[in-house]
Amino acid sequence: MGGFKKFLLRGNIVELAVAVIVGATFSGLVQALVADLITPLIGAVSGGRQPNFAEYSFTVNGSEFKYGDFLNHLVTFLVIAAVVYWLVVAPMTRLIGLFDRDRAATTKECPECLSEIPAEARRCAQCTSELVPESEKPR
Incomplete structure (x- = not known):
C-alpha cells in the first residue's frame, strides 16, 4: 500500500x-x-x-x-x-x-561548449574555458 x-x-x-x-x-x-x-x-x-x-x-x-x-x-x-x-x-x-x-x-552562450552562462563570467562552469566578460570586451 x-x-x-x-x-x-x-x-x-x-x-x-x-x-x-x-x-x-x-x-x-x-x-x-x-x-x-x-x-x-x-x-x-x-x-x-x-x-x-x-x-x-x-x-x-x-x-x-x-x-x-x-x-x-x-x-x-x-x-x-x-x-x-x-x-x-x-x-x-x-x-x-x-x-x-x-x-x-x-x-550568453559559451563559444566552446555552447552552454548558457552569466554574461560577466570569466570561465565557463561546464568546460572551464576562459572567457572575456561582456563589460571588458572592446567596442
Whole structure:
C-alpha cells in the first residue's frame, strides 16, 4: 500500500492530474467562447445566418455521403484553432519573448561548449574555458 501511495503522490502524477483538469476546463471555456460569441459574430457578419452544412450530401451507387457534417466539424475546428492561436498562443509567445529578451541581457552562450552562462563570467562552469566578460570586451 505504501508503494501505491508514493506512486499517487509523485510530482508527475499530481502535475498531470492538474494539467488534465485545467485543460478540460480551458476546453469548456474555449468552446463556450466560440459558441456564444464567435459563431454569432460570424452569423451577424454573414447576414444573420450561422453556417450549417449538415444537409449537404451526395449519392454514389446508392451510398449516401454526408460530407456536410464533416464540413461543420472542419469549420468549428478552424474557428477554435484561430481563437486559441490569437487569444492564447500569440500573446503567450509575445510574453515569453519579453522574458527571454531580458534574460538574454544577463546570459550568453559559451563559444566552446555552447552552454548558457552569466554574461560577466570569466570561465565557463561546464568546460572551464576562459572567457572575456561582456563589460571588458572592446567596442
